[in-house]
Amino acid sequence: MLTFFTDPHEDELLYGAIARYHYYIGNIDYKDTLRELFGRDSVIPSLYLPCKLEHLAKQLGKKYTSDYLIKNHTLFPFYAPFLPKERKNTLINTMKFEDGQGIYTRLGMVAGGICKKEGIYYCPLCSQKEIKKYGEAYIHRIHQVQGVFVCPEHEVKLKKYKIDKTKASRIEFIRLDEKLLELDIERKAIDKELVKIAQAARYLLDNDLAAFDKEFVAKKYKELLDKKGFLSVNKTIQQKKLYNAFIWFYGKELLNKLESDIDQDDEYNWLKVISRNSKRTVHPIRHILFIDFLTEDIKHFFKSKEEGYSPFGESPWPCLNPVAEHYKKDVVTNLKITADYKTRLPVGTFSCTCGFVYSRKGPDQFEEDRYRVGRIKAFGHVWENKLKAYLKEEKYGLREVARLMKCDPKTIKNFDKKLGLNYFEGSKAIVKEVKVNKAQGKEIDIQAYKDKIIGTIREQPSLSRTQIRRLCQKEYSYLYSHEKEWLFSNLPKKMNKQEIDYKSDQRVAWDVRDTEIVEAVKEAHRKLLASQKPIRITKSNIGKMLGILPTLEKNLDKLPKTKEFLDSILESVTDFQIRRSKKIIDEKIARKEPVRLWEIQRLAGIRTKAFNKIKDSLEAYINRGG
Structure with missing residues (x-):
């Protein structure tokens, strides 16, 4: 065990600490230093990824472990988050126990190396500061990273040390000599993108990212590509769109400087490889470029291994069981996200401990969306017990119970029978008519289709048959094919154009409707302005949001207040x-x-x-x- 060793400084390469040890211990032959530290003189000093570290740690006593040296004084953390788990573990064991033969090939630096540095680099301002504090400068990890041209702390261009490592002896340890340092600063303006890349590289070196690997990174890329709109409906990457956006984002000049040009016609260009999660090696600098393009913040990208694209916001979510004491309170932590089979939009299924399960299609755009139910999948024991309590009181009618339970009367009848209470067994049946559509192999809720038609007529009695058909296309089409007699008996009578115009004016109190609609439009306008992702204020967007686009398109002249407000808020491009x-x-x-x-x-x-x-x-x- 050694009685003396030069402790490595913050961000100092282990190589530099050993070079200082050799200098201060007074050894003339480098082989003596190698035998003292590694137990053999055949070890070749490595600037970036030293090996035989387990033996060195034992020589240093309990002060350092091999894991500590790898994490804090080698370049391994710069590569680690982008390596497959097995290869990462293999490389760690190689650095601990082996002589390092072929380590760069296993890492992928031979195939994926870019912006290779042939010598040792230093920052003039860092060196000035260290000479004043320690009496000498030292070799920083971050300054040796391939693709880093500037100091992330001082934002000045790095300089190459005069002694070229490639021209020195293979077993020589080079130490920074103050006499050979050029400490003047180049005043040329520094590209801010290069500073940002250097700062991202330092983040990889300085933070514990041991839990991350290539699999996580690839999954996160896919989520962010989806969020950014670079995936098609079937979740394949739109490579041409991605290429154009990426080139526009950085410009070809910067990519050329970083030796990261992209040949769009090459099926294996690095942008396609990195986005497709290929087994091929991609240099960390290119990962930094891709992460910056997708998130513009590497810290956010690695914030949490479990954290990804959250189309429904952060946990917990509100329980929407209308009879629970915790109604609309954020108590739900169980969320399962699937993709809609047609649109591929995310569908969230929220399950509360009270048994209430509901789902809705996302992503959420407004705060109010958190309280929206698309479909109730289970009412749960709390809801059922509340229903039992009401029925046992034997003082409520069917519709009154439905009002208290905030659901449809048909639901009450179904649960009355399901729970074996049979309180409404003798009442007039409310039959949920269901037929199977053989062509599509799906159940069709015919009664719901009929209710949609009737509800539309009641809400807007001035509508013609054609307008009803446009508003209820799916329901109208199915009923026309299977329940034509019922459909025509419930639709308004056919009218000519003059009758439509006359009856519309007679049946609809347009002044009242105008007041109602203008308030709704004002609320929609406020929501659009508050949207996290800016949405253009157009008549179409507001109409679709409120479900009144046909009214705004065809009857706006009858809604003067609404028209005046719309004219004042609509946005040009x-x-x-x-x-x-x-x-x-x-x-x-x-x-x-x-x-x-x-x-x-x-x-x-x-x-x-x-x-x-x-x-x-x-x-x-x-x-x-x-």
């Missing part, structure tokens, strides 16, 4: 681009981040020609402080 950009500016100011127009353009996704038209307006907005 330019208006929407300005609002979208201002939202990004406000967020940056709130986070105390620098506001740069080129970055605003990129984040807002606006083409240069269009952005030039709104640039002056945005500059004025920035100068006012948002």
Whole structure:
């Protein structure tokens, strides 16, 4: 066991600490140093990934472990999150127990290496600071990372040390000599993207990401690609769309500097490989580029191994059992997300401990969506016990019980029979008529179809047959084929155009409806403005949101208040681009981040020609402080 060793500094490569040990111990032959530290003189010093670390740790006593040295004083953490689990464990064992032969090939640096550094690099400002504090400069891990050209702390260009490691002896340990350091700073402007890449690389080195591996990263990529709209309906990657967006995001000049050009016609270009979760090796710098493109924050990407795309917001979620004491309180933690078989949109199934299970289609866009039920899958024991209590009182009619339980009378009758209470057994039957559609192999709820037609007629008695058919296409089509007699007997009588116009004015109190609709439109407008993802304010979007688009398109002249309000809020494409950009500016100011127009353009996704038209307006907005 050694009685003396030069303790490695923060972010110092183990290689540099050994070089200082050799210098201070006074050894003339490097083989003596190798035998003292590693037990044999055939070990080849490695700048990035040293080996035989278990033996070295034993020589150092209880002060260091091999795991500590790997984590804090080698470049292994820079590569680890992007390696398959088995290969990662194999490489760790190689660094601990073996001589390191072929380690770079196993890592994938030979096949996937980019921006290779032939020498040792240092930051002039870091070196100045260390000479003042320690009396000497040392070799930083982050400064040796391939693809890192600037110091992430001082944002200055790195310099190459005058002694070239590739031209020195294989067993020589090179130490930074103050006399050979150039400590002047190059004043040339530094590309901010290069600074951001260096800071992301430092994040990989400085944080414990042992729980992450290639499988997790690939899964997270797929979720983010889906969220960003780069997946088709059948969940395949739209590679051309991804390529165009990626090139626009970075520009070819930066990608060329990082030796990360993309040949779109190459089936195995690195962008296709990284997005498809291929078995091929992709350099961590390219992972950093891809993560920055998808999230613009590597910290958020690795925030939690369990955390992914949350189309229904964060846990817990509200229970929507209307008779439970915890109604609308956030108590649900059990959520299962599946994909709608047609649209592939996420469908969330929420299960509460009270037994109430409901589902809805996502993703949620507004806070109110958290309290929306698409379908009730189970009412649960709390709901059933409440129903039993009401029925045992024997003082409520069917519709009164349905009102108290906040459900349909047919549901009450079904549970009355299911629970064996038979309280309404003698009452007039409410039959849920169901037939099987043989062509589609699905159950069709005919009564629900009929209710939809009748409900539409009651809500809007002025509608013609054609308008009802447009509003209830699925129901109308099925009933026309299977229940034509019922359909025609319940539809309004046929009218010519003059009759339609006359009866519409007679039956509908347009002044009352105008007041109702304008309030609904104002509320929709507030929700659109508050939406986390900006949505353009158009008549179409508001109409679809409220389910009154036909009314806004055909009867707006009869709704003067609504028309006046709509005219005052509707956005042109330019208006929407300005609002979208201002939202990004406000967020940056709130986070105390620098506001740069080129970055605003990129984040807002606006083409240069269009952005030039709104640039002056945005500059004025920035100068006012948002």
